Amino acid sequence: MIYLHRPKLQKNTIINCEKVLHSNWISSGGNYIDKFENKMSKIVGRKYAVSFSNCTSALQISLRLSGANKNTDVLLPSTSFIATANSILYNNSNPFFLDIASDLNLDVQKALNFLDKKTFQKKNITYNKITKRKISSLLIVHVFGNPINEIDKLKKKCKEKNIYLIEDCAESLGSYYFKKNKKIHTGAHGDISCFSFNGNKIVTAGSGGMLCTNNKTLYEKAKYLSSTAKDNNYDFTHNDLGYNYRLSNINACIGFYELSNYKKILKKKKLIHSIYKNEFKNEKNIELININYPRISSNFWLNVIRIKKTKDLKKSFMKFSYENFFETRSVWKLLYLQKHLKNFNSQECKKSKSFIKNCFCLPSGLDINKKKIVKISNNIKFFLRKIN
Numbered sequence: 001m002i003y004l005h006r007p008k009l010q011k012n013t014i015i016n017c018e019k020v021l022h023s024n025w026i027s028s029g030g031n032y033i034d035k036f037e038n039k040m041s042k043i044v045g046r047k048y049a050v051s052f053s054n055c056t057s058a059l060q061i062s063l064r065l066s067g068a069n070k071n072t073d074v075l076l077p078s079t080s081f082i083a084t085a086n087s088i089l090y091n092n093s094n095p096f097f098l099d100i101a102s103d104l105n106l107d108v109q110k111a112l113n114f115l116d117k118k119t120f121q122k123k124n125i126t127y128n129k130i131t132k133r134k135i136s137s138l139l140i141v142h143v144f145g146n147p148i149n150e151i152d153k154l155k156k157k158c159k160e161k162n163i164y165l166i167e168d169c170a171e172s173l174g175s176y177y178f179k180k181n182k183k184i185h186t187g188a189h190g191d192i193s194c195f196s197f198n199g200n201k202i203v204t205a206g207s208g209g210m211l212c213t214n215n216k217t218l219y220e221k222a223k224y225l226s227s228t229a230k231d232n233n234y235d236f237t238h239n240d241l242g243y244n245y246r247l248s249n250i251n252a253c254i255g256f257y258e259l260s261n262y263k264k265i266l267k268k269k270k271l272i273h274s275i276y277k278n279e280f281k282n283e284k285n286i287e288l289i290n291i292n293y294p295r296i297s298s299n300f301w302l303n304v305i306r307i308k309k310t311k312d313l314k315k316s317f318m319k320f321s322y323e324n325f326f327e328t329r330s331v332w333k334l335l336y337l338q339k340h341l342k343n344f345n346s347q348e349c350k351k352s353k354s355f356i357k358n359c360f361c362l363p364s365g366l367d368i369n370k371k372k373i374v375k376i377s378n379n380i381k382f383f384l385r386k387i388n
C-alpha cells in the first residue's frame with residue numbers, strides 16, 4: 001500500500017530518543033522542550049514559542065487569549081480540519097464561517113468585504129452585523145500547506161478593526177511569503193500562530209503543537225495556562241483554570257531532531273509536487289490544486305487533485321484507489337455542514353460546495369518515489385477513462 005503521508009524518522013532521532021528514554025526525563029520536564037521551542041521560534045521568526053501536546057490545544061489556548069467566549073464570534077474559513085472549528089467551541093465561543101476560493105483557501109477578498117460591510121464598530125470594538133456579537137478573532141488556515149493570499153491586507157484590516165489575527169499553521173511548516181527578497185514564514189504575521197507535529201505532518205514529533213508569538217504577555221499567559229496555571233511550587237496555588245497541555249520531553253526530542261532535517265524534507269516535497277504536475281499536465285479533467293500568486297512558496301504538504309466531473313466520485317474513486325493499493329482522502333466536508341456546527345452562522349458560501357467537489361488528497365509522503373507517483377497517476381488516468 002502507498003500511504004498518504006507516513007512519517008520516516010531519521011536514525012539520529014531514534015538514537016537520541018533512546019538516550020532520553022534511558023535518562024528518565026520522559027515527561028513534561030527535560031532540556032529538549034526548550035531546545036525544540038527555541039528552534040521553532042527561530043524558524044518562524046517569532047520571539048517566543050510554547051510547545052503543546054498538539055496543535056488543537058495550542059489553538060484552544062490562542063483563542064482564549066484573544067478573548068473568545070460565549071459572547072463573541074470567531075471568523076474562520078469553511079474548509080479546514082475539524083480541530084480548527086472545535087478549538088472555538090472548546091471556548092464556548094461561536095464560529096462564523098467565511099467563504100473559500102477555488103484553491104480551497106480562504107477567499108481573502110470576500111473576507112475583507114465582509115469585514116468592511118458586514119461589521120460595525122463601537123468604542124473600538126468590532127461587531128458582526130449578522131449575529132450582533134463582538135468579533136474577537138479571525139482564525140485563518142494555510143490549507144494543505146498553501147499560504148493564503150494577501151495576508152498583509154488581512155493583517156492591516158484586523159488591526160484597523162481591533163480583531164486578533166490567529167494563524168492555523170498546522171499544515172504549513174516550511175511555507176513562506178517573499179517580501180523584498182526576505183523570506184517570511186507563515187505564522188509570522190498573526191498575533192499568534194499554531195503549528196502541528198502530528199505523525200502525518202511535514203515534520204513530526206510523534207504528536208505535538210507549537211504556539212508562536214511576538215507578544216511577551218501572550219507568551220507568558222500561554223505558558224501559564226498550558227501548564228495548569230500554577231502560581232507557585234510550594235503549595236500548589238492555581239489562580240486560574242489551567243490545562244495540562246504540555247509536551248513530553250520524548251516528543252520534544254523527536255521534534256527537535258526531525259526539525260533539523262526540514263530543509264531536506266522540503267526539497268523532496270517540491271520534487272514530489274513537480275512529478276505530479278508533470279504527470280497531470282495534459283489531463284483536461286484533472287486539476288492539481290496550486291496557488292498561483294506571486295511571492296509565495298508552498299511546502300506542498302499534500303498534493304490535491306480536482307477531478308472535473310459533475311458526478312460525485314467520492315465513493316468510487318476511493319474504492320478504486322484502495323483496490324489499487326494507494327491511499328487517498330477526500331477533502332474535508334465543509335465545516336458549516338457538520339452536525340455540531342450547522343446551527344452557527346456563515347457568510348454566503350455559494351461556490352464552496354462546487355470547489356470541494358471531487359477534490360482528493362494523493363500520497364505525498366517521504367517514502368514515495370517517481371516510480372510510485374507515475375503508477376498512481378496512471379491509475380488515476382485509467383479511472384477517468386473508465387468512468388467516461
Ligand SMILES: Cc1ncc(COP(=O)(O)O)c(C=O)c1O
Nearest residue numbers: 054055056081083170196197198
Ligand atoms: C488545519 C489543521 N488544524 C489543526 C490540526 C490539529 O493538529 P493536531 O493533530 O496536532 O492537534 C490539524 C491536524 O491535522 C490541521 O490539519
